Amino acid sequence: MDSMLREGIGVSPGVAIGTALVVERGVGEVPELTLAPSASAAEMARLDAAIERVRRELLDVEQLAGREVGEGIAQIFDAQKMILDDHGFLNPIRAQINDDLRNAEWAVQVVGAELQARFARIDDAYLRARGADIETLTTHLLRVLLGQSASRLDSLGEPVIVVAYDMSPAQTATLDRDHVLGFVTDAGGRTSHTAIMARALEIPAIVGMHDATEHVHTGDRVILDGADGRLIVHPDKATEREYRHRRDAYREREAELASQREHEAVTPDGHTITLHANLESAHEIEAARRHGAAGVGLFRSEFLYLRADGRLPDEERHFKEYRAVLEAVAATAPVTIRTMDLGGDKNLPDALGGEHDSLLGLRGIRRSLGDGSLFEPQVRGLLRASAYGNLRIVLPFITEAAEVVAARQRIGDIADDLRAAGEAVADDIPIGAMLEVPAATMIVEHLADHVDFFSVGTNDLIQYLLAVDRTNDAVAHLYEPLHPGVLRVLDGIATTARERSVPLSLCGEVAADPLTAMVLLGLGFDELSMTPGSIPVIRNLVRGLPMSEARLIASHALTLPGAREVEEFALSQLMAHFPGGFLVAG
Ligand code: PEP
Numbered sequence: 001m002d003s004m005l006r007e008g009i010g011v012s013p014g015v016a017i018g019t020a021l022v023v024e025r026g027v028g029e030v031p032e033l034t035l036a037p038s039a040s041a042a043e044m045a046r047l048d049a050a051i052e053r054v055r056r057e058l059l060d061v062e063q064l065a066g067r068e069v070g071e072g073i074a075q076i077f078d079a080q081k082m083i084l085d086d087h088g089f090l091n092p093i094r095a096q097i098n099d100d101l102r103n104a105e106w107a108v109q110v111v112g113a114e115l116q117a118r119f120a121r122i123d124d125a126y127l128r129a130r131g132a133d134i135e136t137l138t139t140h141l142l143r144v145l146l147g148q149s150a151s152r153l154d155s156l157g158e159p160v161i162v163v164a165y166d167m168s169p170a171q172t173a174t175l176d177r178d179h180v181l182g183f184v185t186d187a188g189g190r191t192s193h194t195a196i197m198a199r200a201l202e203i204p205a206i207v208g209m210h211d212a213t214e215h216v217h218t219g220d221r222v223i224l225d226g227a228d229g230r231l232i233v234h235p236d237k238a239t240e241r242e243y244r245h246r247r248d249a250y251r252e253r254e255a256e257l258a259s260q261r262e263h264e265a266v267t268p269d270g271h272t273i274t275l276h277a278n279l280e281s282a283h284e285i286e287a288a289r290r291h292g293a294a295g296v297g298l299f300r301s302e303f304l305y306l307r308a309d310g311r312l313p314d315e316e317r318h319f320k321e322y323r324a325v326l327e328a329v330a331a332t333a334p335v336t337i338r339t340m341d342l343g344g345d346k347n348l349p350d351a352l353g354g355e356h357d358s359l360l361g362l363r364g365i366r367r368s369l370g371d372g373s374l375f376e377p378q379v380r381g382l383l384r385a386s387a388y389g390n391l392r393i394v395l396p397f398i399t400e401a402a403e404v405v406a407a408r409q410r411i412g413d414i415a416d417d418l419r420a421a422g423e424a425v426a427d428d429i430p431i432g433a434m435l436e437v438p439a440a441t442m443i444v445e446h447l448a449d450h451v452d453f454f455s456v457g458t459n460d461l462i463q464y465l466l467a468v469d470r471t472n473d474a475v476a477h478l479y480e481p482l483h484p485g486v487l488r489v490l491d492g493i494a495t496t497a498r499e500r501s502v503p504l505s506l507c508g509e510v511a512a513d514p515l516t517a518m519v520l521l522g523l524g525f526d527e528l529s530m531t532p533g534s535i536p537v538i539r540n541l542v543r544g545l546p547m548s549e550a551r552l553i554a555s556h557a558l559t560l561p562g563a564r565e566v567e568e569f570a571l572s573q574l575m576a577h578f579p580g581g582f583l584v585a586g
């Protein structure tokens with residue numbers, strides 16, 4: 001068979017070679033059969049067995065998700081379990097089998113579709129979101145009844161490369177890591193949450209391939225390169241040999257870099273760079289430690305909110321999660337926890353209206369300040385946890401100083417209440433602002449009066465500066481971190497923060513890309529936070545690049561007219577400084 005090359009967006013590095021498993025979006029055609037009256041009891045038993053199997057599978061997935069990512073994400077499956085016990089769902093299915101003598105799969109399909117249509121018409125966003133749970137559960141039940149359970153991705157029998165239209169962060173989090181060698185999706189962009197999750201789990205991945213599910217078939221031999229976004233279908237022997245070599249070389253380099261985790265991130269001319277980890281849950285602390293992170297630069301608290309049962313995390317849930325992170329890192333290492341940043345591309349939990357929100361809507365601090373019942377339990381949990389380590393709090397989506405002032409006031413009031421009630425709360429907890437809204441980056445000197453540190457969120461900042469939706473694969477090629485406009489904004493932030501002596505960190509995904517990181521170092525960003533797995537590569541970059549050189553590179557980059565010119569220039573510099581490849585240990 002002819003070999004075929006497809007290209008997408010490489011979002012998680014590593015080479016995977018193996019057999020494709022294409023995940024169907026639906027279950028295909030469902031047969032409609034009329035049963036003999038004597039067969040309906042057996043059909044009912046078949047339905048009951050399928051329901052039991054789905055229930056067991058949901059429990060397994062939930063436990064797996066709990067172990068891998070944390071309780072927050074595991075609760076996504078609660079709503080589906082509830083539907084399995086719901087008479088409003090089960091009785092009409094049983095009636096179709098018993099009274100109308102229909103086969104179980106037909107009955108499930110008809111009733112599922114009717115319920116989804118009814119829910120889609122409801123005004124209330126929370127109830128409307130239940131329609132999606134019904135769809136997921138109906139598909140699961142149909143797969144079991146039709147014997148198509150192979151597309152479960154959490155317990156696979158053999159190693160595969162998964163090819164899917166899209167994968168939710170929850171599906172990514174529960175992938176069977178012993179058998180999923182890598183994955184490719186048609187949808188998605190570089191900084192989508194699914195991509196971030198793939199990097200956190202260190203699974204090679206490509207997103208935004210548009211038509212992978214059309215061109216690849218289950219059983220096809222494929223090679224996936226998660227660094228450059230290439231997928232080779234039916235590779236010839238020579239290509240496969242070459243990629244095996246690349247895969248082995250990549251693993252060796254990774255192991256070599258990991259073994260250097262004790263090495264300090266100091267440039268050859270003596271500038272110390274702080275490398276921190278971005279985490280989604282307390283479970284990822286181990287990866288941060290393994291890769292030698294000096295602390296946690298960003299803890300995204302959003303996953304605590306992804307409960308499909310409609311309940312929001314209470315104070316105790318917040319407290320336990322944050323305390324676990326603080327206790328797991330060395331007592332002096334900073335742990336920067338971000339208050340809730342739901343909205344935008346981060347789907348809202350059902351209790352907050354469900355599913356999609358506008359990119360320009362009630363995100364992050366806007367929602368927290370507008371709804372004390374949301375902010376207060378989180379802040380109380382954070383402040384109580386502060387007694388267990390070195391906590392820093394960062395506020396997302398800040399647009400102006402008044403928001404920081406209001407948030408600090410509330411945090412201060414809550415701290416007073418807790419202390420009055422005899423709770424231990426650390427003194428002088430640093431409170432910082434994310435710089436990710438363009439207008440905020442233009443008033444850094446005013447914000448500086450009210451914050452203890454800044455953290456630049458380039459994932460959003462670039463999205464809003466370039467007007468490129470970070471999750472939309474149709475515009476992913478326009479998402480240019482090295483656009484001179486972006487560099488000028490970053491330069492302005494670094495200069496003002498330095499003048500005002502406000503500590504500055506950067507926690508967007510670009511910190512993990514050696515090409516961009518080289519320019520960031522030269523612009524004066526000396527604290528970078530990233531997916532733990534990327535730390536060794538960036539440490540190696542720091543150890544091989546004199547700061548004096550990085551500064552020259554950054555100043556020249558600032559004079560160039562376009563993203564392409566900056567990229568070409570930066571690449572030539574990177575190759576000149578690391579002729580053997582930047583992954584080679586220096
Ligand atoms: C960012 O916007 O760069 C960031 C770090 O936060 P998130 O990706 O969670 O929006």
Ligand code: MG
Nearest residue numbers: 436457459460
């Ligand atoms: Mg952000």
